[in-house]
Amino acid sequence: MLWQLPFVVSVALVAIGLYICIVKTNMVKIVMGVALMESGANLFLVALGYRENGTAPIFYQNPNPGAEMVMPTTQALTLTSIVIGVATTALLLAFTVMLYKRYGTVDTRRARRLRE
């Protein structure tokens, strides 16, 4: 039962992140929301690969060749998604800082010059 708790938490993280993205108007806060959503997705993937009583997927440390290991593929996927996450976070923050230098605000209600 308990190994399903991480799924609940991952969905909660995505929901909190989405809430921040929709409700908050401060751009730095919005980027924090995006970072939380990415964390939620990472937790989802790692929890997906978990097998109860499995060991870490390190081949030569496994004392008993028959023992079950957790799935290594999802961990590789998570690593990739962490890399992408840090790149997007840095890019979004760089845009925020540059926008502040041009507009003098990071509030999405006031930093809107592109309109329909």
Next chain:
Amino acid sequence: MISLADGVQIVVLAGIVLSALFVVRMRDLISAAVALGACSLLLSLEFYILQAPDVAIAEAGVGAALTTAIFIFAIKGTQRREDY
């Protein structure tokens, strides 16, 4: 009766959600960034519990250290409070 390992996991997961809620609530962006870093650190602990040491190292290095650092640089470059 829950075992010690399960208890640790419950505490860590509760800590993740709690620090995420702190990110929402904090009006001071530096505090929010630190809460985000704490969330990442607890997340890396959770990855370790879920038998993913590689991901735990990466999340600790990137999520807890670097992301917090760049958030704080960005907040220093803009404004510290969320609302003005």
Next chain:
Amino acid sequence: MMRPMSKIVRSMGGVLYPLIAVFGGYLILHGHLTPGGGFQGGAVAASAVALVVVAYGGTLYKKGVLSTVESFGLLLFLGAGLIGMSAAFFANTLANAGGLFGDAVSFGVTDAGLNTGGTVPLMNIAVGCEVIGGLGLIILALSKAAFTREVD
């Protein structure tokens, strides 16, 4: 550029910086044997860069050097992939072939040696360079942006 911080921070940074950097290097070089690898080690080493930037200001690092390290890392990575082109891109033709990283490994639970893995350690080193360079550049760029606050 960012001003250096107080003496306490600088002293602690000076003590911790080599430790973190060495740990990052360890993670990169042992990537094919233990948890860790190019990305993890590179990220840890880049957090050492972040520590120095915070403690001493960003002047110790040159942007050009970091971007060269980054480009070198990616070219090494693609080169390691292209070595295997006789079979397919990324094929591990160096494994079990003798030479550096070419020691033979037997299948199953073994005492793995450091000189095994073929192109895998090469790729770890390449990714490590790439990540140190890339994340270091990100930190330098944002720290520079953070301490020039004028609004146009």
Next chain:
Amino acid sequence: MMVPEFFQDHAPILVVILPLLGAFLTPLIGKASSRAPRYVAALFLLGSLAMVAVLADKVWSQSPIPVVYTLGAHSGSGINPVFRIQLVVDGLGVLMAIIMGIVSTAAVLYSWSFIDKYSGQDKYYTLLQLTAVGAYGMVLTGDIFNLFVFFEISSIALCGLVAFRTERGESFEAAFKYMLYSTISGVFLLFAIGIFYGEYGVLNMGVISEAMSSAGGASVLDKIALGLLVTVFSLKAGSVPMHMATPDAYSEAPGGISAIFVAASQTGLYALFRTSFTIYGHYNPNTGAFNLDTYTLGWIVVILGVLSMFIGVTMALVQKDIKRLMAYHAISQTGYMLLGVGVGIAVLSDPAKMTAFGVDAMRGGIFHIINHALYKGLLFLTAGAVFYRLQTRNLNEMHGLGHTMRFTTVFFMIGALAIAGMPPMNGFSSKLLIYESVYQFNPIIAVIAMLVSVLTLASFVKVFYSAFLGPKPENPPEDAPTSMLIGMTILVAVIIVFSLFPGLVVERLIDPAVRALLFPWLAGGV
């Protein structure tokens, strides 16, 4: 034509890694000479285009069986290649690669003059090549996680390019907006991938669909994943109602990038069609069952298409900014592709309707993808040329450009006629296929499609009249520089070839793509 065996064997991966290699050689070479990056970028993108040609020859010769390239596999290594990363190239993938190859080559030549006065050119060409890497990778990979990785590569590179003109705050605003939406959609895509992996334990799209088929069709979780995937990919393609960021990003990007942006956005359509047909529309020849009754999905895609067509064109009519106007037309044209292929999805499980009009609708939709990339790319390039000379995008401030910018005027006219679907042009051939087949599916939608076409013509007549006709301005601008004209000429040449020989193009280029989507249901031929 003799191509060495090495290139024949490794063409799929070379298409992707040549621009990647170029992207990271560019900053190194940029240290030596500030003019070198442009030549490196053009060289590597041309090399990649040549590899696409080699690959296309191979794919068409064995259509509809896809070309499979397994990364890192020794022949006879004994490990099931399905668990490795594979590139799976079929008719549709190679068609999208051809689009990206042509448009990126035109855009890189065009950029030589366009960004000559900006600093940081090495970064510009690096990001341009990375955009090409992302698009090529997305359409050539057979692995859904790699699709995510390349999706993010192309989004990140495009955002960097949208923010390239650092003197304007608006470009950062557009880049932030686009990056925000594409990151959130990336998270949802990751969830969908996680659902597939959790259920079937594989990431290869062909294997997922077979596993789904042997599990007796799509489960509830698969349907949730489908909902996520449709949202994500229609956002990438920029269709209504997920179009919030696209007009800003298209109009703020530098001239050459807007063109490449169109081609890169269409990889979203590719991914949507790929998941709809290859994963959910998978046909099991033994049981005669499909993974999912795609009727509802088809209608959803059709409705997205109709909304995009109509809202896009009505928003375009009121625009004063020439690039923003074209951006809304891009949304509107995306609707035609969704409409055409959506009809195909809706009637997939009905062989009679499929052969009566479904295949033609898909042909029209897919033909429209390549046509749109060409003429909308050309139109964005002409708008960029006007901006380059006048430094304004406001239509009210331009008049009489036709007196001096002769080539640009002619090119604009060709593009405008093509987008409005006037009879001799390639846009007409694809729209006719869509009208005829959609009329049999639902007459009202076909009428809406024709109405949108008329409105498109009206809108471009307005632009042509106000910008290019009228009295000669006091300081008449010169025509665009040579490299920009060369870039536009490439696209014009391809458009003219497509207009003169539509039947041949459909037979050689489009039919393999349709066959690939319908494989193995329609293995024999279209």
